[in-house]
Amino acid sequence: MDQPQPPLIDDSRYLALKARDSRFDGIFFTGVTSTGIYCRPVCRVRTPKRENCRFFSQPAQAERAGFRPCLRCRPELAPRQPAAGAETEARVWSTQDASWILAGQAAQLIDTPEAWGDGAPGMGRLAQRLGISERHLRRIFEARFGVSPLQYLQTRRLLCAKQLLTDTPMAVTEVARLSGFASVRRFNAAFAQHYALKPTQLRRSGNQRSAWAAEPGITVKLAYRPPYDVAAMLQFFATRSIPAIEQISLGGDKPGINKTLALEISGQRCSGWLSAQFDESGNRLELRLSDSLRPVLPCVMARVRAMLDLDADPQLINQVLHSSFPGGDGLRVPGSLDGFELAVRAILGQQITVAAARTLTTRLVQRFGEPIETPFDGLNRLFPSPATLSRASADALGQLGIVRQRQSAIRSLADAVLEEGLALHAGADLGVTIEALQALPGIGDWTAQYIAMRALRWPDAFPAGDVALHKALGLHGSKNPAKAALLAAQAWQPWRSYAVIRAWKET
Secondary structure (H helix, E strand, O other), X not given: OOOOOOHXXXXXXXXXXXXXXXXXXXXXXXXXXXXXXXXXXXXOOXXXXXXXXXXXXXXXXXXXOOOEEOOOOOHHHOOOOOOOOOXXXXXXXXXXXXXXXXXXXXXXXXXXXXXXXOOOOOHHXXXXXXXXXXXXXXXXXXXXXXXXXXHHHHHHHHHHHHHHHXXXXXXXXXXXXXXXXXXXXXXXXXXXXXXXXXXXXXXXXXXXXXXXXXXXXXXXXXXXXXXXXXXXXHHHHXXXXXXXXXXXXXXXXXXXXXXXXXXXXXXXXXXXXXXXXXXXXXXXXXXXXXXXXXHHHHHHHHHHHHHOOOOOOHHHHHHHHOOOOOOOOOOOOOOOOOHHXXXXXXXXXXXXXXXXXXXXXXXXXXXXXXXXXXXXXOOOEOOOOHHHHHHOOHHHHHOOOOOHHHHHHHHHHHHHHHHOOOOOOOOOOHHHHHHHHHOOOOOOHHHHHHHHHHOOOXXXXXXXXXXXXXXXXXXXXXXXXXXXXXXXXXXXXXXXXXXXXXXXXXO
């Protein structure tokens, strides 16, 4: 069980609450005993008295204590804690035992919808995935998070449902299914028990329903913690953008990205488009996506969070990296909506310039990408699927300018995804996936680490052989620059992925 926090920590949290400091959004939640409500630190209501405040690290802790989520600041919108709730993962790295790390991995798996494609992660399956008993799983999870894995999962489901009910016109039955409830009856019962509301009571006014009909698709909101260098993130994507599958807007009031996407989960394939626009004044992202992606909406939301690294905690990362990279406090690690797409693009980018890789990828998309209709001019293709590239002939790929070694690597990767179930998303087993990638022809350490950094979302990935990294670190003339880079990077653990992005920015 969680031990009571020392008074100094709670007093510091109260100061952050009074200041409505957005840097702490999602890092803690405040339960107000006089109202029975729990809020985010950024809530705009009148600040409660100190003696009426209880502080929690997780929404599940607040709900276990009997508090209901605020309908104004909406805790379900808060960015999640890095590594699924670690308060100080950098310190944990060296001072906590394996049980603490295992509990964090369990929470991360619960937080990753597509890691369990055929349903919610039962505790037996979750324990088996981690190689421990269910009893040990419950014990270590409660020791770290103050709630059981099932309570943690239940809160995640309810908060997901609350967001979908508030932001979208989905029917209650559809919301219940997408949130992971086995039946509408169970959903209604859980909602009434925890929130003392009927699900339909969260529906907005007629003005909200009119807004739903004003534009095509479904719109939801996703929050992040500042500082966030939006311009740098979008410039990274713009430099590598492929015209038919993505569009980047760098200017205007709401810069963002439009993208096509195809997902296959539990044998169900959905394709469509999305538009993600930054609202920097509110530290949030407005995500609009096509109705065709409704059946996989929670997975799409999770992938967008990962692609734009919305859950990073800059304060935690800067404790380790600021002294080495003082100008990179707002930089995040750019991810990917589709791990297979990212891996193919990484293969095409081996040992050539970014511009040359972009040319090859554009040709690949035009030749093998499936056409799709979107409301955005020029955004009209999907990235080629694993099945399509597995069947692609050497002649067809060669005509695009792709050399034989890259052809073999791309087809082997596609076959591994199709036949061996190679998973390339944030819920994949890191060690197993890196080993499987490096066993494929044409994929070495640089490519595997790059995929781990951007697709698997490993914060400590480090492509030591990267030439641009050597240049940024002043190692280009070294006898063994990769070894020298690894040595220099020891001080940046466990945030070496972020160190790489900061180093690249300086080149």
